[in-house]
Amino acid sequence: xxxxxxxxxxxxxxxxxxxxxxxxxxxxxxxxxxxxxxxxxxxxxxxxxxxxxxxxxxxxxxxxxxxxxxxxxxxxxxxxxxxxxxxxxxxxxxxxxxxxxxxxxxxxxxxxxxxxxxxxxxxxxxxxxxxxxxxxxxxxxxxxxxxxxxxxxxxxxxxxxxxxxxxxxxxxxxxxxxxxxxxxxxxxxxxxxxxxxxxxxxxxxxxxxxxxxxxxxxxxxxxxxxxxxxxxxxxxxxxxxxxxxxxxxxxxxxxxxxxxxxxxxxxxxxxxxxxxxxxxxxxxxxxxxxxxxxxxxxxxxxxxxxxxxxxxxxxxxxxxxxxxxxxxxxxxxxxxxxxxxxxxxxxxxxxxxxxxxxxxxxxxxx
Numbered sequence: 139x140x141x142x143x144x145x146x147x148x149x150x151x152x153x154x155x156x157x158x159x160x161x162x163x164x165x166x167x168x169x170x171x172x173x174x175x176x177x178x179x180x181x182x183x184x185x186x187x188x189x190x191x192x193x194x195x196x197x198x199x200x201x202x203x204x205x206x207x208x209x210x211x212x213x214x215x216x217x218x219x220x221x222x223x224x225x226x227x228x229x230x231x232x233x234x235x236x237x238x239x240x241x242x243x244x245x246x247x248x249x250x251x252x253x254x255x256x257x258x259x260x261x262x263x264x265x266x267x268x269x270x271x272x273x274x275x276x277x278x279x280x281x282x283x284x285x286x287x288x289x290x291x292x293x294x295x296x297x298x299x300x301x302x303x304x305x306x307x308x309x310x311x312x313x314x315x316x317x318x319x320x321x322x323x324x325x326x327x328x329x330x331x332x333x334x335x336x337x338x339x340x341x342x343x344x345x346x347x348x349x350x351x352x353x354x355x356x357x358x359x360x361x362x363x364x365x366x367x368x369x370x371x372x373x374x375x376x377x378x379x380x381x382x383x384x385x386x387x388x389x390x391x392x393x394x395x396x397x398x399x400x401x402x403x404x405x406x407x408x409x410x411x412x413x414x415x416x417x418x419x420x421x422x423x424x425x426x427x428x429x430x431x432x433x434x435x436x437x438x439x440x441x442x443x444x445x446x447x448x449x450x451x452x453x454x455x456x457x458x459x460x461x462x463x464x465x466x467x468x469x470x471x472x473x474x475x476x477x478x479x480x481x482x483x484x485x486x487x488x489x490x491x492x493x494x495x496x497x498x499x500x501x502x503x504x
Contacts, residue, residue: 447481
């Protein structure tokens, strides 16, 4: 209520990117105050719901709702975000060297469509900056994924060097890693999703992950691939087969779309990736295709257009073991995290499922 009546109207009167930075800086500041994290947990924390607790890749997720990459690009507000009820969170996308990203303006709200368009361009502080922020964050309450990419000036034929550098520089900081090859805002990046380029890149990523594990010990850390929704059925089939053969641990479906189908807001003509409500059905359909193609053997994180518990639950039934939000957090506020979890639990109960693992992929068995 506080967010919808006071905070959101104030933020939506501001430039979107300035509002974005205000949120990040505000969460960072509150979490640093004595008792700040406890205050955030008291206001927005999600009560324990045992039937939603999930084990994947040797990692425990208290609930299936995570924060998607792109909001906390530089891992500046990790203590804050990990205190408001998320079951996990992604930071990044990070690149080896700091980069400013694309020219302003580059972030646009489409309220009538419950959507955002961004063409940020991997603006971030680089490996060293993110490592410093994560060291300063100290103890966190939720599993952390580091989303990695390549610098804009790095040609695709040398992309694997950038992804290796990100893994080397941040291996000890993350619980798992996400290979971003699907942002529409870095020239030619999406070409890495196909054919020999994809096979070669994933082989290099897997090699670096194994090398870091051997050198540093501990449990092996999973690595996932984030893919785009703008693919033909044939492209999805071949991509998923390549990803499965590579031995990576899972897929995130999906990144933003370049489609503008059905939009009404004047900003619909802006270049960039579209997120939010227009992506709901598209991403769920992609999850369903991936799950069928892999026979449910490759875990999926579902992302794209999750505003209600039904949206999230549909993705789980389509095959997602976990889900992520971003745009709905901007439009609905942190209270959405609790509503999603409680709603998912209720929908599972209605379907007779005693644990979320029973619901995963259930649409394929009906």
